[in-house]
Amino acid sequence: MVEQHTHDMNSVFHALGDATRRQMLRDLSHGERTVSDLAKPYEMSLAAASKHIKVLESAGLIRREIRGRTHLCRLDPGPLATAHEWLNFYQRFWTGRLDTLERLLRQEDKQTSTGTDKQERNDT
Numbered sequence: 001m002v003e004q005h006t007h008d009m010n011s012v013f014h015a016l017g018d019a020t021r022r023q024m025l026r027d028l029s030h031g032e033r034t035v036s037d038l039a040k041p042y043e044m045s046l047a048a049a050s051k052h053i054k055v056l057e058s059a060g061l062i063r064r065e066i067r068g069r070t071h072l073c074r075l076d077p078g079p080l081a082t083a084h085e086w087l088n089f090y091q092r093f094w095t096g097r098l099d100t101l102e103r104l105l106r107q108e109d110k111q112t113s114t115g116t117d118k119q120e121r122n123d124t
Contacts, residue, residue, distance in 0.1 A: 008060065012060070012079045012080070015059035062074065
């Protein structure tokens, strides 16, 4: 089970590691598109677009349906939700760490300003 989950996550992050594939996913978030539609903004061949689409498919990020000679692709958000959940752990971790740092810096600033006030009073 853990190995399968790890493989799935590796596939998702590999697919998301390419800017063209990320843009294709963004385009698909607006509705289904043909392979030609997905290839058009990049002026790439259908074969090149198909390679990107296969990577997205193997990661489970999109589904392809064949209607006659037309290949329609649509977003499958499930694996993105899993990746988001995984990343969310680190977001909470770093938010907590940064909140602690902020609190410590504010305490230090307060102590420094209080020390400066005492020094100014002693000088007068």
